[in-house]
Amino acid sequence: MPKSSPLTEGPPFVGALLRLCLEQVRARMxxxxxxxxxxDLQDxxxxxxxxxxxxGVRPSELARRASMSRQAANHLIAQMEALGYFERRSPEGAARRLVFLTPRGRALCETIFACLRTIHAEWAGQLGAEPFAAMLAGLRRIAGPDIAPAR
Structure with a gap:
């Protein structure tokens, strides 16, 4: 192994670098x-x-994704409902209520997606289009088989 390679470098390691990039992305969003x-959104x-x-997801799934208790997630979901971003309803023929985006929630998501597209363009400009595409491909591969590029 060469003296200086990604495998021999010290801190910050990949987890810290990913967290630092994520913090930038979250602040921009x-x-x-x-x-x-x-x-009106709180942290x-x-x-x-x-x-x-x-x-169209179960409240328990949102709790799992957010690494929080179902009780905490339900409290936040209720707040997001009161703010007009979410609604809970039962799809036709289903007994359980799921969480759905309202038109206001969809508009927020579109704002977030537009911001993320801007960040992609900026980072591709900084790294170069091919290295950025390779980085995305590698992250998708590491993230798991369910992560595919959007069409």
């Missing part, structure tokens, strides 16, 4: 949401706004 008029609400979008 929150800023974009505020600038688009979504000023805790963002835990429910994960990939994939919380549309």
């Amino acid at each position: 929150r800023q974009a949401a505020r600038e688009a008029g979504f000023t 805790a609400h963002w835990a429910l706004l994960t990939y994939p979008a919380p549309d």
Whole structure:
């Protein structure tokens, strides 16, 4: 192994680098949401706004994604309902109520997606299109088989 390679370098390691990038992304998403008029969101609400979008999912699934108790998630879901982002309803023929995005929730998600597309373009400009595409492909591969590029 060469003296200086990604395998022999010290801190920050991959987890810290991913966290630092994630913090930048989250700050930009929150800023974009505020600038688009979504000023009523609290930091805790963002835990429910994960990939994939919380549309047609069980409250327990949102709790799992956010690594929180079902009780905490239900409290936040109720707040997001009161703010007009989510609604709970039972699909036809189903007994359980699922969480769905309202039109306001969809508009927030579109604002977030637009922000993320901007970040992609900026980072591709910084790294170069091919290295950025390779990085995304590698992250998708590491993230798991269910992660595929959007069409």
